Amino acid sequence: MAQILTITLNPTVDLSTSAASVTPGPKLRCTTPEADPGGGGINVSRAIRFLGGESTAFTAVGGETGALLLRLLAEERVRFTAFSVSGGDTRQSMAITDQSTGEQYRFVMPGPYWNHDMVDESLNAIAAAATVDGIVVLSGSQPPGVPIDYTARLSRRLSAHGIQLFVDTSGAPLHELVKHPANPYVLRMDDVEAEDLAGRALPTRTDTADFAQALVERGVAENVIVARGSDGSTLANATGRWHASRAIDPADVVSAVGAGDSFVGAFSMALTRGDTFQQALCFGTAAASAAVLTAGTQLCSAQDVARLLPGCVLVEV
Template sequence: MRAHILTITLNPTVDFSTATANVVPELKLRCAEPQIDPGGGGINVARAIRLLGGQAVALIAIGGSTGAQLLQRLAHEGVATVAFQGPGETRQSISVIDEGTQAQYRFVMPGPQWHEDDVRRGLNSIDQATGDDTLVVLSGSQPPGVAKDFPSILADHVGDRGARLIVDTSGPALRHLVEKPHASLHLLRMDDAEAEDLAGRSLPSVEDTDAFCRDLISRGVARSIIVARGADGSVLSTSEGSWHSVGAPVEVRSKVGAGDSFVGAYTLGLAEDRDPGECLRFAVAAASNAVMTDATRLCDRETTDRLMRDCTLRKL
């Protein structure tokens, strides 16, 4: 199966979301009936795209009974998948809301250890699913054992097939992409803390963030860079120009899924041939929509379109 939008999740999860009266040590904490959702960066990007009216194929490494449960839940949601055998058992994660304080506690498991054969199997599956002009999205954490240069290796595979690669990653993999630029990377997204860490200085203003992004572009890190600045919106920098968009004022219920909704909407905007500024505003609106929802719920097209009217956009 070849896809126009292909999302990649090497370290998927089944997410359990619940609540308890108070989170305290040592005692047994009686929890509410959990909400169970498919999880992992690329999976949530594909789910968001479907909820926004688009279609994406989620390529997933799965293992064991948890992996089978994950595929069943995605099929129930109508998300197309391409699965390949990963090592071990697909992981599970849990988030718990303390009803007394409304604080959310998120417990994230590492996932199974990968080896070279697992990486080769994954790349072969990606090659088979990628065609000319496919938008390939790599999002989420890398599994233990996957080298930090995996996004660069993936960029070679994607570039050889005339596809465009969008990467939303963190940690050593992000630093490697910045320190050893790759010409085939179409878009790189990060948050403001990651940007400041890479810059080695604070980036207090939108203009500071744009200057940092433009420096990365001039060094050939990616054709476009997005930095999420939290409540101060997001900055998009390209060789053609830069934009800043701030989300609509909404009540924040949960930040889970906001970044994935952003990436999903931006990617769908590219697939719909929107101009860069409108892709950014669409993405910011989807993220605003996501934070209004409980637990691991994402966004929807009707609410996102409505919120777009209240999202600011200016060219820098």
């Protein structure tokens, strides 16, 4: 089985709590907070672990918060490789649920600043940690100071060694990757990001598939996945276009946090065990669906994924 290395340049210690109501002004008395290791790649590795798989989480860490992050990873038995940064402490993020409405408020900090040397050192360290014929998953935001073409640099470095790169990014780095294609193995985005890139609405699955296929034809990525929220996910590559969906009762949705990371973890895990892209798309969709059934910063559970997977509907688009 091919090995998975997840990359988190801007990890976080995720704190989740709740209050009777969230209103400005008075002190808000919160429930006892829960702390989880967080950040895109870390959550991908955690999801893989929850599903019974293995990966290594390559994560940048700094200061006391970084030390706490590593302790939390160890407690969850997630294998990791730490990359020390000197630009400040690892960030913290907070999710607060308003008990009166069920609405969730998420506060995300920027993270430590990276200088030029740290950027170059990280590229070298990732290339050294990755295994030939393995999969590297780059997921999550970039810290301040990291150039927007970082993903392209990493893609070129890894492809020269036969290593497949799965990218799940957003904002300026995503726009840069589309503007100057580096052709990673897989590129994933959500529907809001896709519509922003397309400059138009993508109301139907066909619209989404057309957009994803156009990116493939331009060499932006070999495989493009667009998550369409509760409708599931669409995948396009040189051989076809598919959509996987699983109906979830809106009343059962507890938190949208972690759905994307759960998808990426399950999808990557499925590919390394030899599943087809269609099978991986369904497995990822079931994991994303399972994640929305959990509270706070929790991810998918193997039991929920196993229960939801048979109901996944795969169609050609």
